[in-house]
Amino acid sequence: MLRNTLIALLFFTVQVSAEIKVQDSRGERTLPEVPVRVAALNWDIAEQVLELGVTPVAMPDISEYNKWVVKPAVPESVEDIGTRMEPNMARLEQLKPDVIIIGSPQVDLTERLEKIAPVLYYHTYKQEPGNVDRSIKHFHQMGHALGKADVAKQKVEEMYAKIEAMKAKLDKRYPETKPKVAAFRFASTTTIYLYGDNSSTQEALRLLGFEMALPQPSTQWGVTQKRVKELYGIGDGLALYFKPFNQEAELEKSVMWNAMPFVKNNKVHSVEPVWNYGGAMSLLHVADALTNSLLALAPDSGE
Numbered sequence: 001m002l003r004n005t006l007i008a009l010l011f012f013t014v015q016v017s018a019e020i021k022v023q024d025s026r027g028e029r030t031l032p033e034v035p036v037r038v039a040a041l042n043w044d045i046a047e048q049v050l051e052l053g054v055t056p057v058a059m060p061d062i063s064e065y066n067k068w069v070v071k072p073a074v075p076e077s078v079e080d081i082g083t084r085m086e087p088n089m090a091r092l093e094q095l096k097p098d099v100i101i102i103g104s105p106q107v108d109l110t111e112r113l114e115k116i117a118p119v120l121y122y123h124t125y126k127q128e129p130g131n132v133d134r135s136i137k138h139f140h141q142m143g144h145a146l147g148k149a150d151v152a153k154q155k156v157e158e159m160y161a162k163i164e165a166m167k168a169k170l171d172k173r174y175p176e177t178k179p180k181v182a183a184f185r186f187a188s189t190t191t192i193y194l195y196g197d198n199s200s201t202q203e204a205l206r207l208l209g210f211e212m213a214l215p216q217p218s219t220q221w222g223v224t225q226k227r228v229k230e231l232y233g234i235g236d237g238l239a240l241y242f243k244p245f246n247q248e249a250e251l252e253k254s255v256m257w258n259a260m261p262f263v264k265n266n267k268v269h270s271v272e273p274v275w276n277y278g279g280a281m282s283l284l285h286v287a288d289a290l291t292n293s294l295l296a297l298a299p300d301s302g303e
Contacts, residue, residue, distance in 0.1 A: 022145040025123040025138075032118075034147040035098035039117070041087055042103030043069055044124060048139050048279035049101065050074070051155060052148040057095050060084045067244055069275040071285045092116055101142065120145060125277060127220045132203045132283060139280035159284040163207050166291040170208055173298035180213035180237040181205055183271070183290070185223075186245045189254055192231070193223040201276050204287040208294070213237035221277060231260060239268040240293050242276065269293040 018033040039058045040046035046059040050072040058081040059065070062074055079095065082088040084105050089112060092100070097117045102110070104123050113119045122138040125131055136156060143152025170178075183201045184192040195201035196216020205212065213234045216224045231239060239262040248270075251257050262268045274289045275282050 020145070022120065023141045024120040024145075026121055029118070029120060031099060031145065033098075035118075035145070037096060037098045038146065039081065039092060039095065039097040039100045041081070041100060041106045041113075042084055043275060044135070044277060044279045044282070045101045045103050045122065045142075046074070047072060047275065047282060048142055049146070051139075051279070051281045052143055052146055052151050054146050054148065057097055058087075058092060060087055068273060069278065070273045072281075089113075089116070099145070124279070125220055125222075127218075129198050129218050131198050131222060132200055135200070135278070135283070136280045156280060159281060160207075162284060163204070163287045166287055167208050170210075170291060170294055170298075173295055173300065178210050179267070180234075181210045181240060181294075182213040182231060182234045182237060183240045183242070184226075184231075185242045185276075186228075186247065186251070187225065189247050189251050189257075190228050192226050192228055192241075194226045194230075195223055195276065198222040199276060200278070200283045200286050201290075204283055204290055207283075208287060208291060210294070213239075223276075229256060231262075234260070234262050236261070236265075237267070238262065238294070238297055240271050240290065241268070242271045242289075243273045245270075267297060269297050 020031050020034060022029050022031055038049055038054055038056045040049045040056040041060060043061070043065055046056060046065070047069060049056050055075050056078055058079045059074070060081050060083055062078065062080045065074060081092055087106070093116045099120060100113050100117050101120045101122065102113065104125065107121060110119055110121065122142070124134045124138055139156065140149070140152045143149045182194065183205065184194045186192055194214060194216055196212065197218035199222025202212060202222065257263060271293045272289045274285045276286060
């Protein structure tokens with residue numbers, strides 16, 4: 001009897017000691033142990049899990065991720081679980097994840113998902129300012145939850161050091177006053193999404209030493225929809241547009257586009273695909289992509 005009691009107490013002690021307290025956007029949560037099998041149901045979540053050195057068992061829309069997000073690369077072992085808005089619940093249950101990590105697009109699915117595994121929810125992109133700060137905070141919280149707190153800390157420190165090195169390179173190529181920059185995505189040949197306050201794009205440009213040519217107010221996603229003709233206000237500044245954009249050939253034939261000062265003066269450049277609505281490390285990827293385009297436009301670039 002005593003032996004059985006001791007065994008039961010030992011089992012309970014081990015079980016309790018394995019539990020970890022973690023934080024998400026709802027507050028403190030308890031996980032039975034450090035999760036190994038992770039399902040990441042939003043792109044910004046998947047990006048951060050991968051950056052922490054954890055390969056998720058599942059994530060959504062991998063083919064589209066490879067077009068729009070690109071970095072970090074998704075290992076072939078990761079299973080595509082359907083769309084971000086409607087993940088395949090049956091398949092997700094079969095994969096037996098230890099934890100399911102979601103973003104705001106999946107919050108309405110929380111109750112159903114919790115029947116499969118514990119859920120962590122990180123709500124980064126909000127109307128109020130602070131998207132970049134929240135992304136970094138959530139990266140640290142995810143790092144703790146996945147037993148990768150040291151990795152998260154090191155990654156963030158390295159990120160800022162790398163961006164500072166990019167700035168130093170740009171300072172040499174733009175020795176005089178830096179031009180102002182407008183950064184945007186095309187919705188069509190006549191409409192754009194212009195990045196402004198509360199975007200990782202504006203923060204990356206700020207860290208690189210550049211100001212916005214067309215400042216925009218803070219929004220949930222850091223973008224404001226505009227007509228292409230409003231880009232005329234860039235004046236002597238630089239215009240940078242993020243890929244992918246499948247209508248570039250049509251755009252180049254546009255009379256309005258070709259009348260823009262930055263087009264006439266060769267002060268426009270594309271930016272390689274990167275996700276402007278991602279997690280902490282997307283700030284680094286955005287800064288890197290912007291740096292490459294800014295170097296290409298530098299006065300002595302020779303390009």
